[in-house]
Amino acid sequence: MKSIIQLDQVTKEFKGKPAVDDLSLTINAGSVVALLGPNGAGKTTAVSMMLGLLQPTKGKIRILDGHPQDKAVRNRMGAMLQDVNVIDGLTVLETIDLFRHYYSNPLPLHHLLHISGLESEKNKRASALSGGQKRRLGFALALAGDPELLFLDEPTVGMDITARQQFWETVRTMAAKGRTIILTTHYLEEADSIADRIVVINKGRLIADGTSTEIKASTNRKTILFTAGANLTEDQLSSLPSVGEVVWSGRKVKITSPDTDEVIFAMIQRQLDIKDIEIHAGGLEDAFQFLVQQ
Numbered sequence: 001m002k003s004i005i006q007l008d009q010v011t012k013e014f015k016g017k018p019a020v021d022d023l024s025l026t027i028n029a030g031s032v033v034a035l036l037g038p039n040g041a042g043k044t045t046a047v048s049m050m051l052g053l054l055q056p057t058k059g060k061i062r063i064l065d066g067h068p069q070d071k072a073v074r075n076r077m078g079a080m081l082q083d084v085n086v087i088d089g090l091t092v093l094e095t096i097d098l099f100r101h102y103y104s105n106p107l108p109l110h111h112l113l114h115i116s117g118l119e120s121e122k123n124k125r126a127s128a129l130s131g132g133q134k135r136r137l138g139f140a141l142a143l144a145g146d147p148e149l150l151f152l153d154e155p156t157v158g159m160d161i162t163a164r165q166q167f168w169e170t171v172r173t174m175a176a177k178g179r180t181i182i183l184t185t186h187y188l189e190e191a192d193s194i195a196d197r198i199v200v201i202n203k204g205r206l207i208a209d210g211t212s213t214e215i216k217a218s219t220n221r222k223t224i225l226f227t228a229g230a231n232l233t234e235d236q237l238s239s240l241p242s243v244g245e246v247v248w249s250g251r252k253v254k255i256t257s258p259d260t261d262e263v264i265f266a267m268i269q270r271q272l273d274i275k276d277i278e279i280h281a282g283g284l285e286d287a288f289q290f291l292v293q294q
């Protein structure tokens with residue numbers, strides 16, 4: 001498979017402190033990659049370097065066989081960043097049309113307007129749009145050049161449910177056409193449903209990389225949920241074998257364990273005062289929390 005992005009031991013420091021720390025990453029054409037990490041992990045900094053908006057302090061970045069700042073490379077990528085800067089005085093339609101002219105093979109104006117979902121606001125000043133509408137405009141602008149490589153930095157923040165659904169439908173269509181998509185998000189269920197690869201970074205360093213199933217399996221965290229009866233004590237739970245975290249929420253208890261069978265067997269054998277037992281395979285959210293706490 002052809003690699004489209006290559007980061008080779010990339011570090012970015014701000015005032016001597018690394019925001020991205022020795023990050024090496026190869027991304028193949030046609031993949032949909034979710035870049036996950038807690039606040040301040042370095043996701044936006046990494047994306048900004050891939051876009052050529054920031055220069056690495058150390059290391060090398062190659063995008064589409066060139067440098068992120070090459071005009072030919074920029075012509076083939078699109079980006080939706082966290083802040084959508086609109087140009088004063090231009091309408092929605094004029095803004096989209098202006099962006100189309102930056103590219104050699106732009107998508108048709110009516111198609112981009114449809115993607116933005118702003119048909120009825122097309123003659124409105126872009127600066128007068130709501131926050132969620134501005135993000136939808138930002139998405140249409142990112143797609144203006146029909147990019148091979150698309151960056152989406154926390155794209156659905158501020159979008160309502162309908163806008164979100166339309167947005168993901170368009171992203172799925174892009175992915176089906178073989179476009180490469182790199183996205184950052186704090187909505188892990190979105191990452192889980194769209195990405196074929198998940199890269200987790202924390203404190204600027206790569207801490208996990210794989211499919212969603214691989215990441216979930218690697219942390220091996222299943223949970224048992226149950227309702228505690230009046231006679232159940234915290235000591236009875238902490239003395240069970242293979243017990244990880246025990247979280248009480250009123251009378252509801254959640255136990256995390258690498259071997260839920262062993263825990264349940266011991267609970268039954270010891271006749272603990274519990275009911276309504278449920279077992280859950282660890283979700284991406286559980287795996288993520290576990291990884292970033294290490």
Ligand SMILES: Nc1ncnc2c1ncn2[C@@H]1O[C@H](COP(=O)(O)OP(=O)(O)OP(=O)(O)O)[C@@H](O)[C@H]1O
Nearest residue numbers: 014015018019037038039040041042043044045046
């Ligand atoms: N221009 C800057 N000047 C100084 N420090 C910066 C700058 N940009 C980012 N940082 C710092 O670099 C670190 C990584 O920030 P970054 O915005 O890349 O994180 P993030 O993973 O995108 O976070 P979030 O999920 O909150 O958007 C943070 O500690 C941040 O304070």
